[in-house]
Amino acid sequence: MVEPTTHISTNTSPVGIDIRGLYKIFGPTPEKFMPAVLEGMSKQELRENHGHVLGLRDINIQMPAGGIQVVMGLSGSGKSTLIRHINRLIDPTAGQVLVGPAEQQVDVVQMGPSALQHFRREQTAMVFQKFALFPHLTVQENTEYGLQVQGVDRKTRRTAALRWIERVGLKGYEDSYPNQLSGGMQQRVGLARALTNDAPILLMDEAFSALDPLIRTDMQSVLLDIQQEIGKTIVFITHDLDEALRLGDHIAILRDGEVVQQGTGQQIVLKPADDYIESFVRDVNRGRVIRCRTLMQPGAPVDGPTVDASLVIEEAARLLSAEGKEAANVVNTKGKHVGTIAMGDIIGAMVPPRAEVAAEA
Ligand SMILES: Nc1ncnc2c1ncn2[C@@H]1O[C@H](COP(=O)(O)OP(=O)(O)O)[C@@H](O)[C@H]1O
Numbered sequence: 001m002v003e004p005t006t007h008i009s010t011n012t013s014p015v016g017i018d019i020r021g022l023y024k025i026f027g028p029t030p031e032k033f034m035p036a037v038l039e040g041m042s043k044q045e046l047r048e049n050h051g052h053v054l055g056l057r058d059i060n061i062q063m064p065a066g067g068i069q070v071v072m073g074l075s076g077s078g079k080s081t082l083i084r085h086i087n088r089l090i091d092p093t094a095g096q097v098l099v100g101p102a103e104q105q106v107d108v109v110q111m112g113p114s115a116l117q118h119f120r121r122e123q124t125a126m127v128f129q130k131f132a133l134f135p136h137l138t139v140q141e142n143t144e145y146g147l148q149v150q151g152v153d154r155k156t157r158r159t160a161a162l163r164w165i166e167r168v169g170l171k172g173y174e175d176s177y178p179n180q181l182s183g184g185m186q187q188r189v190g191l192a193r194a195l196t197n198d199a200p201i202l203l204m205d206e207a208f209s210a211l212d213p214l215i216r217t218d219m220q221s222v223l224l225d226i227q228q229e230i231g232k233t234i235v236f237i238t239h240d241l242d243e244a245l246r247l248g249d250h251i252a253i254l255r256d257g258e259v260v261q262q263g264t265g266q267q268i269v270l271k272p273a274d275d276y277i278e279s280f281v282r283d284v285n286r287g288r289v290i291r292c293r294t295l296m297q298p299g300a301p302v303d304g305p306t307v308d309a310s311l312v313i314e315e316a317a318r319l320l321s322a323e324g325k326e327a328a329n330v331v332n333t334k335g336k337h338v339g340t341i342a343m344g345d346i347i348g349a350m351v352p353p354r355a356e357v358a359a360e361a
């Protein structure tokens with residue numbers, strides 16, 4: 001077999017990940033049960049009568065190049081199984097994991113051993129929940145490790161590592177050992193190490209889940225801030241809705257190995273696909289999810305502040321109230337006027353309609 005090329009892109013252009021028809025059955029003879037699963041055999045029947053575990057069923061997700069794809073679900077829903085298919089730490093029972101720009105997509109599932117090794121090392125970096133730092137190496141050495149494995153020279157390694165150590169807020173700790181750092185600081189090292197690899201794909205499996213709430217929010221800010229600059233394709237796993245909504249450009253919700261809904265956070269909050277998702281989103285602060293572009297109306301500029309179309313409406317409300325105005329002008333990323341947004345509409349969107357309130361009571 002000819003090995004597909006791994007020259008997907010230079011490290012500067014973002015790489016999309018297109019998952020198609022992905023199935024994973026755990027057990028001694030997974031292929032044997034594919035036809036039955038395709039016919040609709042349930043996870044429960046497969047487990048109870050045949051001793052196999054249906055890890056993933058027919059996953060189709062187009063992960064945005066240069067964006068943050070969040071995969072959310074309860075424990076055991078298949079999140080880790082899914083992310084591990086992207087760098088093929090797990091082989092699928094069926095399906096494709098296509099990476100790269102549209103014209104040159106490469107299927108990770110079809111890669112031979114050397115192409116796969118190359119892909120893993122140079123196109124992907126992982127950040128784990130349990131940090132996975134080497135205890136006998138300093139912050140500096142841990143951060144350089146990936147480049148060292150790639151055979152990058154000492155000086156280049158050092159410069160790259162120092163840049164990211166500083167960027168994640170650990171300047172001055174280069175010579176510390178992991179056990180001298182708090183959990184939050186250790187995870188900053190984990191992030192610096194992943195960023196130093198400069199791989200276009202960053203895989204983060206519950207990377208912030210072990211951290212205390214305040215430190216966790218802090219890390220989310222660090223990640224969002226850095227992402228503005230690097231524009232990597234990030235796959236971020238979480239079981240926390242607030243985290244998903246804060247980070248995700250695109251969110252897929254898994255349940256029992258299946259995608260039950262995917263879309264923007266706003267789409268999910270405004271139109272939950274079923275009762276399961278509805279129960280997740282019920283208590284969400286809509287003001288922090290709905291963006292100005294959703295509520296704005298076309299119209300000429302008004303006397304009021306200017307807000308970005310992507311700004312969440314709670315921030316717009318804060319601005320309007322501070323300036324004592326009733327409406328704001330909405331502009332696109334290029335600063336062009338695209339419409340206006342009224343305080344009344346913002347309040348209407350943040351407070352659930354009466355019918356929903358009654359239904360909950
Ligand atoms: N190697 C394995 N063998 C058998 N079952 C597995 C294996 N790995 C994961 N599973 C099962 O697959 C399902 C999804 O697990 P996982 O992807 O770890 O979920 P999550 O990360 O969402 O908590 C669970 O039912 C789990 O028990």
Ligand SMILES: [Mg+2]
Nearest residue numbers: 079080081206
């Ligand atoms: Mg997991």
